[in-house]
Amino acid sequence: xxxxxxxxxxxxxxxxxxxxxxxxxxxxxxxxxxxxxxxxxxxxxxxxxxxxxxxxxxxxxxxxxxxxxxxxxxxxxxxxxxxxxxxxxxxxxxxxxxxxxxxxxxxxxxxxxxxxxxxxxxxxxxxxxxxxxxxxxxxxxxxxxxxxxxxxxxxxxxxxxxxxxxxxxxxxxxxxxxxxxxxxxxxxxxxxxxxxxxxxxxxxxxxxxxxxxxxxxxxxxxxxxxxxxxxxxxxxxxxxxxxxxxxxxxxxxxxxxxxxxxxxxxxxxxxxxxxxxxxxxxxxxxxxxxxxxxxxxxxxxxxxxxxxxxxxxxxxxxxxxxxxxxxxxx
Numbered sequence: 001x002x003x004x005x006x007x008x009x010x011x012x013x014x015x016x017x018x019x020x021x022x023x024x025x026x027x028x029x030x031x032x033x034x035x036x037x038x039x040x041x042x043x044x045x046x047x048x049x050x051x052x053x054x055x056x057x058x059x060x061x062x063x064x065x066x067x068x069x070x071x072x073x074x075x076x077x078x079x080x081x082x083x084x085x086x087x088x089x090x091x092x093x094x095x096x097x098x099x100x101x102x103x104x105x106x107x108x109x110x111x112x113x114x115x116x117x118x119x120x121x122x123x124x125x126x127x128x129x130x131x132x133x134x135x136x137x138x139x140x141x142x143x144x145x146x147x148x149x150x151x152x153x154x155x156x157x158x159x160x161x162x163x164x165x166x167x168x169x170x171x172x173x174x175x176x177x178x179x180x181x182x183x184x185x186x187x188x189x190x191x192x193x194x195x196x197x198x199x200x201x202x203x204x205x206x207x208x209x210x211x212x213x214x215x216x217x218x219x220x221x222x223x224x225x226x227x228x229x230x231x232x233x234x235x236x237x238x239x240x241x242x243x244x245x246x247x248x249x250x251x252x253x254x255x256x257x258x259x260x261x262x263x264x265x266x267x268x269x270x271x272x273x274x275x276x277x278x279x280x281x282x283x284x285x286x287x288x289x290x291x292x293x294x295x296x297x298x299x300x301x302x303x304x305x306x307x308x309x310x311x312x313x314x315x316x317x318x319x320x321x322x323x324x325x326x327x328x329x330x
Contacts, residue, residue, distance in 0.1 A: 015157075016304045016316055019150055023303060024120060026146035028096055031139070033122055038097035039079065041070040047279025048082065050075040051218045059102050072102045075297055077221040078281050080123035081258060085290045094124030099297070111246065111312045112302065118317065119302075123295030131257050131292060133202075133228040136235050137170055139294055140200045143239070143253065144168045147303075154307050163307070164241065169196040172232040173203040173214035185214045186249075193242040193249035203234030204254070219267035220276060222256035226263060239298075245309040252303060255296020261286045 028035060041061060042048045049058060049071055058071035073079070076099050083095065099121040126135065148164055155162045171192060173185075180188045192199055205217025205224035215238075217224050222236035236256020243250035259267065264285060268274050276282050284290050304316040 012308065012316070015154070015308055018157075019154070019304050019307050020300055022153060023146055023150050023298075024096070024098075026149045027120065027122065027143065027298070030142050030146055031094060031096075031122065031124055032092060033094045033096040033124065036083070036095045036097055038073075038076055038099045038121065040072060040100060042073050042079065044069040044071050045279070047220075047276060047281030048078050049073065050077045050221065056103060059104060073099070074101055074103060075099065075117075075119070076121040076123075077218075077258075077295065077297075080121060080295055081221075081290050081293050082281065082284065084123060084125055084293060085284075089125045089291070091125045091127045091130075091291075094122060094293070094295070096120055096122040098300070112250070112305070114301070114313050114317055116317065118300040119297040120300060121295075121297050123293050125291045126257070126294050128260075128292050130294075131223070131226070131235065131260065133230060133235065136202075136237075136257055136294070137200070140168065140170070140237075140239065140255070143255075143298070144198070144200075147252070150303075150307060163244065163309075165197045168198045168200055168239070170200050170202060172230060172234070173201060173206070174208050174232050176201065176214070177208050177210060181210075188214075189240055189249040193240050197242045199240050200237050201240055202228075202237040203232055204237055204256075206233045217254075219259075219271045219273060220264050220282065221258055223259050223263050223267075224256070225267050225270065241306065243306055243309075245311050250302070250306060251299075252306065253296055253298040255298075256294065258293045258295060259285070260292065261288070 027033065056074060058074060061070045061072065076097060080095060099119050101117040102115060103117055104115050151162050151164045176188045176192060180191055183191065203224060204215050205213055205222060207213055217236065224234040224236050226235050227233055228235060238251050239253040240249050240251050265277065268276055277286065301313050301317040305313055308316065310316055
């Protein structure tokens with residue numbers, strides 16, 4: 001068993017706590033969010049489970065006292081919208097949770113991928129007329145300002161330059177394809193993040209002009225098919241930054257304006273998943289019981305890893321702690 005430096009370990013834990021508390025405080029204040037407690041289980045087959053790319057298998061749990069099979073959540077994309085309806089939140093207000101999930105069906109584990117996912121899952125009610133690109137960009141800019149606030153504090157405490165540029169750059173996946181037509185999606189992310197340092201990549205999940213999608217996205221939470229004001233498709237995206245420690249693009253957040261009943265039905269048809277319309281959650285949306293929202297997830301360990309410039313998620317998260325990973329002195 002490899003020994004840790006107690007001083008370095010404690011120092012890291014203190015900074016991780018600062019990052020998490022300061023960012024949550026800034027995010028909640030700027031987006032008008034109330035922190036709520038999050039479930040770890042959802043009932044199998046009611047449509048509340050987040051299906052992510054549609055291929056990941058959830059961990060099933062069978063209880064002696066409950067008659068229904070349950071699943072460990074993948075995320076809370078649909079549950080949050082349901083809660084906002086039940087608690088009758090009005091437009092302009094929302095919720096944020098500290099979500100924990102298990103994703104054992106990850107294609108691979110790496111320095112940034114863990115079986116355990118920890119993130120701030122947030123959701124906010126918006127007016128129907130706010131289902132547009134301007135509203136999406138405004139929300140992204142607000143989140144980015146919360147990130148910048150933490151970056152500024154850490155750069156001062158650690159006597160280093162700030163990692164994030166003054167502003168975040170917006171670019172659509174189709175524009176990125178046209179800019180780097182011979183590169184793979186991940187290679188395009190590398191090039192654009194290396195150039196601009198912080199980008200919001202719009203239109204994750206929709207089909208591009210070459211017949212491919214930049215990346216997968218479930219058809220029943222984010223809107224990736226609506227035509228936007230820039231004459232492209234999609235009202236969702238990812239916040240990506242350039243990570244000097246890894247010398248690579250680094251995803252911090254996935255988010256977007258959520259589907260309306262019409263858009264969900266359209267996207268489910270496009271993916272040959274119209275049978276989901278029979279699920280309880282989907283029927284609630286189709287019947288107008290759920291509000292229009294915007295929301296997403298922001299990785300907690302990802303954020304700590306980035307701001308502390310760690311090279312492995314095992315250095316900031318205890319779910320997996322490789323024996324050969326050193327805890328670095330800041």
